[in-house]
Amino acid sequence: MLKKLIIFSLLSVFAFSALNAAANAPLQVYTEEFFGADWGPGGEVKASFERAYPQCRVNYQVFDGRNTMLNRLRLEGKKTKADVVVGLDNFQFDAAEKTGLFEKTSINLTALSLPVSWTNQRFIPYEFGRFAFIYDKNKLKNPPQSLKELVERQDLRVIYQDPRTSSMGRGFVVWMNAVYPPEQIQAAWQRLAKHTVTVGKGWTETYGAFLKGEADVVFSHNTSPIYHLLKDKQDRYAAAQFSDNGLYQFDTAAKIAGKTHACADDFIGFLLSAEAQKIIIPKNVMLSSVSAPIEPHFDQLKAETLKANPTAQTLSVPTDATVKQWIEVWQTSLSR
Known part of the structure; x- marks a missing residue:
């Protein structure tokens, strides 16, 4: 016991x-x-x-x-x-x-x-944050006013992130497909590719390249200019105001x-x-x-x-399969 x-x-x-x-x-x-x-x-x-x-x-x-x-x-x-x-x-x-x-x-x-x-x-x-393209006001006096204008403007050197490695890049693919219908998206990617400097692995790499002067615009958030204003005491950077907004x-x-x-x-x-x-x-x-x-x-x-953008609707999120298909179209477009 x-x-x-x-x-x-x-x-x-x-x-x-x-x-x-x-x-x-x-x-x-x-x-x-x-x-x-x-x-x-x-x-x-x-x-x-x-x-x-x-x-x-x-x-x-x-x-x-x-x-x-x-x-x-x-x-x-x-x-x-x-x-x-x-x-x-x-x-x-x-x-x-x-x-x-x-x-x-x-x-x-x-x-x-x-x-x-x-x-x-x-x-x-x-x-x-809202997606936006950032530019230097001292260098670019006529920033694009829509995503479609950015795609068409061959005078603009563009940098954005790879959707296969970056969630930012994935978001950019979603935005492009929100603006362009399926029958136009491949041609749009090809036109953008002609004046894209690089597609970087992630935000840090691409934004750093932009700050070095390697591009006229870089894909980021509309909050980025605040960083330069508060940390660098510079107001030279701005987010391009697009008529089709950003996601x-x-x-x-x-x-x-x-x-x-x-x-x-x-x-x-x-x-x-x-x-x-x-x-x-x-x-x-x-x-x-x-x-x-x-x-x-x-x-x-x-x-x-x-x-x-007052609250008007519930957030809409594309399926993973849909985004993967869009990324495949992006890859195919760049290889042609």
Whole structure:
């Protein structure tokens, strides 16, 4: 009898220790470099979150890009160590949904302040920006006024990102196909190719080439000029104002299904707090997804964005199969 009591007591201790270890395990967050790198907002967000939620600890695994991160999640499947994923955008939603790895959060969507009506409870936007082509006002006096004009203007040297490696590039393919019908898109790609300087692996590479003077315009976000204004004290850069506008990119946080980490929803919710937004937005140079004041330049641009594009419809996202087909057409067009 004594032996049974000892064994039962030991099992109870082991069970309690296991539960306690699970409760105190760090929240495993997969994220891409623009959030989790040393120069990104992730470190400050982690410190602020852990002060606000002392029972929680955060551990980042940083990937060199969001496409790389999504591919890792596909490979790991249900064995993934991630509890939360930060950095997937709306052009990846269909592919991400098909993994079956994500579940709905408890985040109150009414807290969001966006140019679209957000109904997706799985992917919670913590920042957004509108796609735009950036130019140097001192060098380009007659910027294009539409995407179609940019495609036709052979005097413009253009740089954009590869849709096979960059989510930005993927977004550009979606924008082109939103402007051009199927029977015209291949010819449009071919005309653009004639004055495209390079198609870079990612945003950092392409924007750096633009700043070196290798192109007249570069594909980016309409927020990019704010960076130069605040960091470089220069107002020479501007986003071309297109009559056909640009698509929106929403960067999101999502929770892995089947995980029971108590801090997961708290962390995602914290990203929408005024405290976190004031860290994230200036560092990532995007627009806030909530109505909290951030900084006058960002606040003004967001107000202008919402005024020009009041919430009128739910975000529409093309299927992964459709985008892959569009990318194949892009590849074929460039090889001819």
